[in-house]
Amino acid sequence: MHEMSIALAVVDQVDGAARPAGATAVRSVRLQVGELAGVVPDALTFSFQLACAGTALEGADLDIEPVPARARCGACARIWPPGMPPRLTCPGCDGTDTELLSGRELQIVRVCWHDTAPHPPISQER
Amino acid sequence: MCRVVDLQQAVLAKNDACAHTLREDLAARGTALVNLLSSPGSGKTALLERELTLARERGIPVAALTADLATENDAVRLARSDVPVKQILTDGLCHLEAEMLGGHLKDWLPADTRLLFIENVGNLVCPASYDLGETLRVVLASVTEGEDKPLKYPTAFGLAHLVVVTKTDIAEAVSFDGEEFRANVERVNPGVEVHLTSVRQGVGEGVLLDRALAARDGAPVHIPVMTRTSHHVHDDGEPQPCDEHSADLGTVASSRS
Ligand SMILES: Nc1nc2c(ncn2[C@@H]2O[C@H](COP(=O)(O)OP(=O)(O)OP(=O)(O)O)[C@@H](O)[C@H]2O)c(=O)[nH]1
Ligand SMILES: [Mg+2]
Ligand SMILES: [Zn+2]
Ligand SMILES: [Zn+2]
Ligand SMILES: [Zn+2]
Numbered sequence A: 001m002h003e004m005s006i007a008l009a010v011v012d013q014v015d016g017a018a019r020p021a022g023a024t025a026v027r028s029v030r031l032q033v034g035e036l037a038g039v040v041p042d043a044l045t046f047s048f049q050l051a052c053a054g055t056a057l058e059g060a061d062l063d064i065e066p067v068p069a070r071a072r073c074g075a076c077a078r079i080w081p082p083g084m085p086p087r088l089t090c091p092g093c094d095g096t097d098t099e100l101l102s103g104r105e106l107q108i109v110r111v112c113w114h115d116t117a118p119h120p121p122i123s124q125e126r
Numbered sequence B: 001m002c003r004v005v006d007l008q009q010a011v012l013a014k015n016d017a018c019a020h021t022l023r024e025d026l027a028a029r030g031t032a033l034v035n036l037l038s039s040p041g042s043g044k045t046a047l048l049e050r051e052l053t054l055a056r057e058r059g060i061p062v063a064a065l066t067a068d069l070a071t072e073n074d075a076v077r078l079a080r081s082d083v084p085v086k087q088i089l090t091d092g093l094c095h096l097e098a099e100m101l102g103g104h105l106k107d108w109l110p111a112d113t114r115l116l117f118i119e120n121v122g123n124l125v126c127p128a129s130y131d132l133g134e135t136l137r138v139v140l141a142s143v144t145e146g147e148d149k150p151l152k153y154p155t156a157f158g159l160a161h162l163v164v165v166t167k168t169d170i171a172e173a174v175s176f177d178g179e180e181f182r183a184n185v186e187r188v189n190p191g192v193e194v195h196l197t198s199v200r201q202g203v204g205e206g207v208l209l210d211r212a213l214a215a216r217d218g219a220p221v222h223i224p225v226m227t228r229t230s231h232h233v234h235d236d237g238e239p240q241p242c243d244e245h246s247a248d249l250g251t252v253a254s255s256r257s
Helices: A002-018 A041-052 B013-028 B044-057 B073-079 B098-105 B154-158 B178-188 B207-216 B251-256
Strands: A023-034 A061-067 A070-073 A098-102 A106-115 B002-010 B032-037 B062-068 B085-089 B115-119 B136-142 B162-166 B193-196
Touching: A002 A023, A002 A041, A002 A106, A002 B002, A002 B013, A023 A041, A041 A061, B002 B013, B013 B032, B013 B098, B032 B207, B044 B062, B044 B073, B044 B115, B044 B162, B044 B207, B062 B073, B062 B098, B073 B085, B085 B098, B115 B207, B136 B154, B136 B207, B154 B178, B162 B178, B162 B207, B178 B193, B193 B207
Parallel strands: A023 A061, B032 B115, B032 B136, B062 B085, B062 B115, B136 B162, B162 B193
Antiparallel strands: A023 A106, A070 A098, A106 B002
8 A cells, every 4th residue: 555655654754863863752743745746644644553553653643734736837827726636737828838836745844752862952954 | 841843854755865866877877767657457568568579679778677566477478578577576565666676676687778667566556656766757548447547547647758548459449539538648747748559459669669768868858747846845855865775786887887
């Protein structure tokens, strides 16, 4: 199942960030899921619980923030919600020089964890 | 004490990093990867066997990997073309991931390979989410599946560089409406080319091979609207290292440079 692979990837990344930072237990994970990301939120929530078993994320909540899709036409600058199934040609001028402004997100945005150490600032190498 | 950390990492960052490394390693050896996606039984193996045979007859070095949950049937069929072929058994996984693919290529991929074809697991849902380092992503649909598949699987068709209709020899028997199919493809992936093929009747012979060779030689590849984002969601966040074994294609890679 697809969502299981996605859930495992989330757990893997969160665990990889939390453990070196001294986290003892992860309480919640916030995920952005775009309308066109090809992921079913309910199936992901279910898989996430299974994927967390036996890790520092055991019992963590998955908080899914749905991101609506929006497309823009390069020719007439119209912005529209493509809908489902998505319409990615311009509804205004039928143009095909269009782009997606949002809707493909599959992004871990925020994590809440418990730690024991007094707080050194989390290094955000970028 | 609960600490809140803004992680900002793409969920598939690791796969994307591995795919990126693989694409660069392959490009350095002069190999382009072609990822074939379709539902089970659309005719991936049949079309690939024909195009591999054609490549061999034309003296173009190609190779193919085929992924399935079980059986080596497809590798046996593809091997009839007499080009290097390898079966990947995915151990229950319904799609291929870049790291896994890298592991299978290591010490196997012949050095002079110009095109490496990957027959993904028959599934139109999750293989669409995983970049394998391909230069060309081809999505196939057979005439028997109906005209609405692009609408039911918008991510798969929406991310295709090329769409291939298979089994046109039986189009009439199943009242396949080619124009409706094209319109549905256009809706989710404006501007993508759609080609008609039939292995039984020799329709569209060589189209896949020609398109793949052109892409390998640097001809512009269609850019799907779904990937034309002003802000690349997969690219931000910290770069994720790809595990060393998948990044390194092994001894063959160095023997050529
Ligand atoms: N009539 C007709 N049948 C075809 C054609 N191409 C493939 N088939 C038949 O369709 C069936 C499935 O073809 P495959 O090539 O095995 O399909 P596949 O996509 O590789 O299937 P999986 O790997 O199992 O997902 C076989 O019985 C083929 O003989 C064609 O051009 N015309
Ligand atoms: Mg097959
Ligand atoms: Zn799946
Ligand atoms: Zn417009
Ligand atoms: Zn899968």
